[in-house]
Amino acid sequence: MANNIIGRFERIKEHFEKEAAMFDKMFFKVMPRYEEMIEALAEAIPFSKKDKPRVIDLGCGTGNLTQKIISLYPKASVTCIDMTENMLKMAKAKLEGKHNVKFWLGDIRNFDYAGKYDAVVASMVLHHIDKKDKLKFYRKLYSALSKRGVFYVIDIFLSRDAHLQKLYMDKWKTFMKRNGLPMNKVNDMIARHKREDRPVALADELFIMRKAGFASAEVILKHYNFAAYGGKAT
Ligand SMILES: C[S@@+](CC[C@H](N)C(=O)[O-])C[C@H]1O[C@@H](n2cnc3c(N)ncnc32)[C@H](O)[C@@H]1O
Numbered sequence: 001m002a003n004n005i006i007g008r009f010e011r012i013k014e015h016f017e018k019e020a021a022m023f024d025k026m027f028f029k030v031m032p033r034y035e036e037m038i039e040a041l042a043e044a045i046p047f048s049k050k051d052k053p054r055v056i057d058l059g060c061g062t063g064n065l066t067q068k069i070i071s072l073y074p075k076a077s078v079t080c081i082d083m084t085e086n087m088l089k090m091a092k093a094k095l096e097g098k099h100n101v102k103f104w105l106g107d108i109r110n111f112d113y114a115g116k117y118d119a120v121v122a123s124m125v126l127h128h129i130d131k132k133d134k135l136k137f138y139r140k141l142y143s144a145l146s147k148r149g150v151f152y153v154i155d156i157f158l159s160r161d162a163h164l165q166k167l168y169m170d171k172w173k174t175f176m177k178r179n180g181l182p183m184n185k186v187n188d189m190i191a192r193h194k195r196e197d198r199p200v201a202l203a204d205e206l207f208i209m210r211k212a213g214f215a216s217a218e219v220i221l222k223h224y225n226f227a228a229y230g231g232k233a234t
Pocket residue numbers: 012013016058059060061062063064065081082083084087106107108109122123124125128
């Protein structure tokens with residue numbers, strides 16, 4: 001079992017190492033409403049331009065979410081975490097030196113979350129974590145937050161309804177095809193999603209958040225099986 005877990009994360013890292021250079025050109029063709037979700041999540045963070053929120057971006061990738069957050073909260077200090085060296089390099093090229101951004105290469109499950117943060121955010125990352133491990137992980141995130149702190153996430157979900165689940169997957173395939181991805185690439189994406197990702201039902205995700213201690217858990221934006229959601233610590 002432990003070997004399986006290690007194997008899956010190694011495979012995920014390997015894919016992102018290879019795809020980092022193309023990520024910014026490709027991802028908006030693969031993920032519906034990517035920019036809109038990023039904007040919704042950043043806007044949900046309850047701070048203003050003059051505030052100095054301390055933020056953690058889990059699985060920051062090439063830094064798109066952090067970039068949006070900084071455009072709205074220019075005095076924010078952000079810790080960008082990613083286990084993929086090439087993704088983090090792209091994020092550094094985009095953000096380093098221009099803003100108050102730190103980078104940490106490693107697994108989000110191993111970061112030392114001691115200290116108080118005002119926002120923990122994650123875009124298209126947490127579906128990699130097994131459902132059975134989420135409660136413990138979310139408790140760790142919860143205790144890293146200040147009283148004003150928030151936890152906001154963008155992710156992909158499952159439906160418990162077979163008809164809706166099929167509809168979601170069909171809509172996702174149509175989206176990728178419309179964006180010019182050849183059929184073999186679309187099928188690869190779906191196969192990889194089934195092999196590597198561990199999505200849960202959105203209702204379960206919100207339940208786990210509340211159980212971890214969050215005072216609220218609310219959906220901000222939803223498009224079929226993609227959603228931006230989250231809540232406040234208190
Ligand atoms: C689909 S990309 C999303 C990147 C970025 N958040 C965005 O929305 O543009 C997923 C990223 O999460 C990172 N990742 C996945 N699992 C991780 C983990 N357990 N620890 C650290 N990074 C992880 C990958 O390396 C990759 O860069």
